[in-house]
Amino acid sequence: MEIKLMKNILSANDEIAAQNRKHFAERRVIVMNLMGSPGSGKTTLLEQTLTRLTDKIRIAVIEGDLFTAKDAERIERTGVDVIQINTAGGCHLDAAMIQKACESLDLDALDLLIVENVGNLVCPAEFDIGENFKAVVLSITEGDDKPLKYPLIFKESAVTLLNKIDLLPFTNFNLQSARRDVSTLNPTIKIFETSCTRGDGLNDWTQWLLERTAI
Amino acid sequence: MEIKLMKNILSANDEIAAQNRKHFAERRVIVMNLMGSPGSGKTTLLEQTLTRLTDKIRIAVIEGDLFTAKDAERIERTGVDVIQINTAGGCHLDAAMIQKACESLDLDALDLLIVENVGNLVCPAEFDIGENFKAVVLSITEGDDKPLKYPLIFKESAVTLLNKIDLLPFTNFNLQSARRDVSTLNPTIKIFETSCTRGDGLNDWTQWLLERTAI
Numbered sequence: 001m002e003i004k005l006m007k008n009i010l011s012a013n014d015e016i017a018a019q020n021r022k023h024f025a026e027r028r029v030i031v032m033n034l035m036g037s038p039g040s041g042k043t044t045l046l047e048q049t050l051t052r053l054t055d056k057i058r059i060a061v062i063e064g065d066l067f068t069a070k071d072a073e074r075i076e077r078t079g080v081d082v083i084q085i086n087t088a089g090g091c092h093l094d095a096a097m098i099q100k101a102c103e104s105l106d107l108d109a110l111d112l113l114i115v116e117n118v119g120n121l122v123c124p125a126e127f128d129i130g131e132n133f134k135a136v137v138l139s140i141t142e143g144d145d146k147p148l149k150y151p152l153i154f155k156e157s158a159v160t161l162l163n164k165i166d167l168l169p170f171t172n173f174n175l176q177s178a179r180r181d182v183s184t185l186n187p188t189i190k191i192f193e194t195s196c197t198r199g200d201g202l203n204d205w206t207q208w209l210l211e212r213t214a215i
Numbered sequence: 216m217e218i219k220l221m222k223n224i225l226s227a228n229d230e231i232a233a234q235n236r237k238h239f240a241e242r243r244v245i246v247m248n249l250m251g252s253p254g255s256g257k258t259t260l261l262e263q264t265l266t267r268l269t270d271k272i273r274i275a276v277i278e279g280d281l282f283t284a285k286d287a288e289r290i291e292r293t294g295v296d297v298i299q300i301n302t303a304g305g306c307h308l309d310a311a312m313i314q315k316a317c318e319s320l321d322l323d324a325l326d327l328l329i330v331e332n333v334g335n336l337v338c339p340a341e342f343d344i345g346e347n348f349k350a351v352v353l354s355i356t357e358g359d360d361k362p363l364k365y366p367l368i369f370k371e372s373a374v375t376l377l378n379k380i381d382l383l384p385f386t387n388f389n390l391q392s393a394r395r396d397v398s399t400l401n402p403t404i405k406i407f408e409t410s411c412t413r414g415d416g417l418n419d420w421t422q423w424l425l426e427r428t429a430i
Contacts, residue, residue, distance in 0.1 A: 037253045038365060039357025040335045066337065066367075070360055089367060091306065091337040119364070120337050121253045122306040123282065141356035141379065142254025149283055149334070150253060152304060166358065170382055 010071035013127055016095035020130025027107040030213045031049065031115065033129055035153060036137035038119030041163040043071045044196045045137060046116060050078040052206040057111040057213055062101050064093040064118045071134055082103065092123040096131055111213045121146070133158035133212070140164045144178040151185050159190040161205065165197040204211070228342055231310035235317070235345025238324045242322040245428045246330065248344055250368060251352035253334030256378040259411045260352060261331060265293040267421040272326040272428055277316050279308040279333045286331065296320070307338040310345055326428045336361070340368035343376045348373035348427070355386055364419040366400050374405040376420065381410040 024031050029148040036042050046061065053059060060081040063072040072084040085093060085099045098115065107115070115131065125134070132166055136157040138146055147154050154160060160182055168175065179191055190208065194201040239246050241387035251257050261276065268274060268372035275296040278287040297318045300308060313330065320328070330346065332339040340349070351372040353361055356379055363371050369375060375397055383390065394406055405423065 016420060033378050037334075037357075039252060040352065065364060068364055071362060089337075089341075118337065118361075119252075120306070120335060122304075122333065122335050123338065126304075139254065139356060141354060141382065142252075145285055146253050149280060151283060157347075167356065167385055168381065170385060 010126065013095050016099055017128035017130040020095055020099055021132075023102070024107070024113070024132070026131060027110075029107050029110045029113050031129075031131040032212075033115050033124070033126045033131035033134045033207070034137065035117045035121075035134060035157070036119065036163075037121045037139070037142055040119070040137040040139040040142065041196060042116050042119070042137050043074055045161065045163060045194065046114065047074060047078055048196050048199075048202050049114075049206055050075070050080050052202065053112075053210060054078070054080060056210060058109060059112045059114065060105055060110050062093075062098065062113065062115045064097070064116060066090070066118060077147065087118060091118055092127050093117050093129055094127050098129045102145050102164060112209075121150045121153055122154045125156050135159045135161065137161045137163050138178075140167050140173045143171075144174045144181075145183055147178060147181040154182050154185045154189065157186070157189060159192065159208070161201075162191065162193045164195060164197075165193045165200050166198045217407070225341065228310050231314055231345035232345040235310055235314055236347075238288070238317070239322065239328070239345060239347070242325075244322050244325045244328050246328045246346040247424070247427075248330050248332060248339070248346035248349045249352070250336075250339045250372070251331045251334065252336045252354070252357055253355065255334070255352040255354040256411060257331050257334070257352050258289055259380060260376065260378060260409065261329060262289060262293055263411050263417050264329075264421055264424065265295050267417065268327075268425060269293070269295060271425060273324060274314045274327045274329065275320055277308075277313065277326050277328065277330045278314070281305070281333060298427075302333060306333060306335050307342050308332050308344055309342050313344045313400060314361075327424075336365045336368055340371050350374045350376065352376045352378050353393075355382050355388045358386075359389045359396075362393060362396040362400055368391075369400045369404065371396050372404060374407065374423070376416075377406065377408045379410060380408045381416050 075082040134157040192205045248348040290297040407420045
């Protein structure tokens with residue numbers, strides 16, 4: 001019963017996602033769906049990414065949160081336009097929420113739209129929002145077993161960021177095993193090791209992102 | 216549309232949860248629903264908890280995971296009976312899954328049943344499984360803004376474990392502010408600061424848990 005209802009919800013979502021995707025392509029804006037667990041470091045990574053890219057390309061951000069505008073307020077301080085979506089307890093963003101949020105954005109004036117999804121390693125991966133690609137942030141402190149335990153999000157993503165790499169010495173995270181598992185799940189995925197406190201990997205990551213907007 | 220479907224799913228779940236609760240009470244077994252983000256440290260905490268309690272009370276564990284039996288295998292090594300539930304991508308455990316898993320357990324021979332939910336700070340809090348109380352594990356590395364961003368799980372829980380407290384010096388986590396936010400959301404919640412690598416707080420936590428089974 002629950003599975004059948006879920007299928008209906010997903011197929012209605014896919015229709016709106018297809019409309020979004022067409023709309024984005026016509027306006028030549030690249031859309032990234034940024035996902036990860038609560039506390040994996042998505043917002044801090046986003047702040048660092050914006051700081052490095054706003055003089056090169058035109059970017060806006062959509063922030064998804066259950067409640068509060070805490071993350072949107074942080075992004076606003078970087079000077080980038082940001083739209084807050086509150087899901088009121090909902091565990092993911094869906095295509096209709098993105099469609100509605102885009103009514104408040106001038107897409108023609110953008111090169112890149114970054115959507116920071118609700119902190120959740122499960123549900124956001126199931127909902128297409130019409131993005132060009134998905135990115136998943138995994139914090140070192142979450143443990144190296146997470147790719148195999150939460151495979152869908154790694155299968156669906158074009159890129160994974162192994163974040164908080166500066167905390168590696170204080171954990172038992174096996175970097176080699178995590179990289180191998182991610183690549184086994186998704187052989188074409190790009191992997192970056194990043195630290196927003198020390199700066200590791202941020203230039204390589206933002207360069208890669210910049211190249212995606214030139215495609 | 217989606218909200219209405221969700222309401223139907225939740226009310227069907229509540230009926231089965233009520234059956235579970237009655238069943239547990241008749242057999243005098245206390246049930247804890249253990250929740251938290253992926254990588255918050257639930258399984259390691261559970262291993263440490265079992266080590267401290269198995270000579271005092273009779274315990275079994277139900278492990279919820281999307282895929283794999285990695286966590287169940289870890290629990291099995293402690294010598295405690297463990298049932299694995301694979302949700303095949305589902306983002307939470309529901310009352311029917313617990314009802315079915317309990318068919319394989321001799322509840323009369325138990326004092327405490329611990330259910331480790333799917334790693335997710337959102338959805339598990341919405342689904343009553345018939346437990347006596349919920350516990351939420353928040354890792355220091357997730358950030359001190361998480362209670363206000365994910366309020367439901369803190370409102371619903373009887374206890375929160377601020378885990379990986381040994382990593383506090385390497386983060387900007389504000390302990391005072393996190394404790395205040397958790398207590399504001401839920402004035403009666405019990406808070407423990409724990410570290411499974413150093414052992415902080417584990418005796419206090421397991422003592423508290425032990426007292427719950429004597430109620």
